[in-house]
Amino acid sequence: MTKSDNTIKLDQFLKFSGVVMTGGEAKLRIQDGEVLVNGTLETRRGRQLVSGDRVTVGGQTFEVNLKNS
Template identity: 70%
Template structure:
């Protein structure tokens, strides 16, 4: 796996349009509103890979890199 095969959680939230800024992505994550593969994730630097499922405020997204 190369570095391009991953994306940080906060960057992904911006990429899919859930958070317009990095600051808002950080708040969503820190406040416990984000789950990765069914587990609440509070690390905004969490590395995501293709196939991960991210759920934000009840809406789910499948990671495709």
């Protein structure tokens, strides 16, 4: 996973969270309108997420936490 200290791309976050297995699957789910960021439809896979953002896919919501894990 490639992330800076402050942001992570939406497609990378989906892979890191285990929502999808591949970048291609992330791209398709995002383009097909299956992903919400903070309650708003997001179709840009390169959308930069920050800690506290909430990503919803398939009825499941994940909170972005980029602090050291």
